[in-house]
Amino acid sequence: MGIYRELGRNPGVFRVLISQLTARFPFGMLSIVLLLHVQLAYGDYTSAGVVLAAQSIGQAVSGPVSSRLMGRLGMGPVLASTTFLCALLLIVIAFVHLPLTITAGIAFCVGITTPPVTPAVRTLYPKLVPGNQLAGLFSLDAAAQEIIWVLGPVVAVFVSSQFGTAIGLCVAAAFMMLGGAWFILSPSVGAVKIPRASRGIGAILRRPTVVIATVVGFFFVSSFAAIEAGIVAAFTPAGDDAGHGSMESGIVLALFAGGSLVGGLLLGHRTLRPWSMLLRITGVLAGTLLCLVSLNIWWLGAVLFLGGLGTAPTFAAMSSIVSSTVKFSETAEAYGWVGTGQLVGVATGSALAGIAIDAAGAHGAILVSAALLLVCAIVAASCMRWLPDLKGRHIEPLPETGTLNIPLP
Template identity: 75%
Template sequence: MGIYGSLAQQPGVVRVLVSQLLARFPFGMLSIILLLHIQLAYGDFTSAGIVLAAQSVGQAVSGPLSSRFMGRFGMRRVLTLTSIVCAALLVTIALVHLPLPIVAGIAVLIGLTTPPVTPAVRTLYPKLVPNTQLSALFSLDAAAQELIWVFGPVVAVFVSSQFGTTAGLCVAAGFMLVGGAWFILSPAVGAVKLPPSRRGFGAVLRYPTVVIATVVGFFFVASMAAVEAGVVAAFAGDGHGGSGGHGSMESGIVLALFAGGSLVGGLLIGHREMRPWSLLLRITLVLAGMLACVVSLNIWWLSIVLFIGGLGTAPAFAALSNIVASTVKFSETAEAYGWVGMGQLMGVAAGSAFAGVAIDAFGARGAILVAAAMLAAAALCAASTMRWIPDLKGRTIEVPPETGTVTIPLA
């Protein structure tokens, strides 16, 4: 664990890590707050689903676009503008009752103006620490982000239940502005200049590793969304989405332990040297825990097996970051992480949708089987693309140079 103490001693690392977590914290809150707010405002969950879907579409589109804009206009300008506009749109939905189509349009804009904090910070990391510590930093980041998904929903439910969903949306906007300002004003953000990409939009997808990280991330995150829906359904009274007394508390405990396993795994495993088969091994660990869930939906059994499965979650995310960082030129890393993020957002939507159908048809176990199928697809992708995944044993993560060598024929 001494590697993490060494990271903390690097100038700017702690501030960047903590401030970006605070800036991203609203996205652990927004889904549930928007769901509750729109349902209360319009009287049905269908309207809430339309608004959440609209936000997801906008956010998926914005990922690679806003990341590319950072290379053209600078990180601080893009992050500042998107943070202010996105927070203002959230407050608008909170305070003004508008027709549903207009609210859905605003939700699209919220997605489009989502601050690209994640691609920004993962682009910064190679400039903050020596190459020998980069893998550990990616691992720490992947582990720490679990705090967003453990505490975000808790804060969302507490504020919304005690003070109303209007206050909840305003609190989320406040986190976005305060955390965003702290991150944006970090000396590291001002010091690092992201050169504009010399190639056209989407050209970064010519890197096999970017496609691998995007596709594997899609299936992996889809499985996370599906198992979350399955766990909630398992404790919702009848297992088919009905209401039940302490269901939300029990499901919250299980999902918190799942995230806790990810946090522990990220700290213990994620920093280890990555081999071509490391991604597959970490996904397989999560898959084993997921398949074990089918045996019983007892709270203690689910808590244990998902904690064990969670040990591979953050390390898998860290591996995806390592794959991109070690193979993509610095000027293209922000856009690359934007595409990877888009794949994960699409995974959330797909996993939730398939899980919902499976719950209606087969109960909570149906959603867990969907999650296992998604993880199996992720494992298959990782296994079939091993030859493109870099072997970092005995090596440090080095960003490829902006210019390559040119072979000059002698005859």
């Protein structure tokens, strides 16, 4: 645990960490709030799935493109413009009732304007701490990210159940604006310049590690979105036309978040071996499968806490894999693809869960989550030969230039 004390001695690290967490927090709320808001407005979960799918398509388009633009226009201008537009569109969805096709179009624009905070901060980290502390920073960031993906829905359920889904969307927009401004105004954001990548957009996908992290991240996060929707459905009383979850679901999801935080702090900074990611994913899968035994609140909380122990360490592994295998000039775009995979995973998992809930109730969503995690584990197992072995190595980007050996006459 001493690694975290060492991190605090680097100027600006905790400000960047907390501010980017605040700016990214709405992304953990949006899948549940939109699911509940659209279900209330149009009367079924399938309509909510359509809106979430439209948002995911927009995010798929925007992630690598907006990340690439940061190398051309700078982090500040790109982050500021996307943050403002995305928050404004969320408020429109909250208060203007429109035909489903138009709402889906606005949701697509929400995806297009999603601020590229994740690739920005992951690009900053290697410049804030020395290489021997980077694994610890990724671990701490992964634990914080779990607050976003797991605790975010708790806030979403609480606000939506107590004050309505429109207010839930406004709270998400407020987090986005305030956190985004705090992060953008951090001195580190203005000091670090991302050099222009020498290769065209998409060329980074020739690196197997970037593709692996993107695909694993997609299935991993989509499984969380599915089980979160299932937990909300499990504790939503029959005949509740508002579609609001109950506080019981918030308790279960908070325990899930607690397990992830503990796992991230205790395990996430450990040396990454090629098999480490598979082992961590398997632990989460075991906890998810045990949810099928009973929908009792304390049983679900206990097994998800245990499963959550592998969650943040898996995210830390993804970050370490990318940072240790790409050049600094390509880091932003690489994390853009990884972030796109995760954000699309949130929307996709929620959409699939919505359909499963309509067909089979809460158990259907949990089965969807387990199936997605199983695919995630299969991908991690089949790709181990491409994953780096970081035992005895520092995590740092590859050099921009290589050594050219010129034979002597």
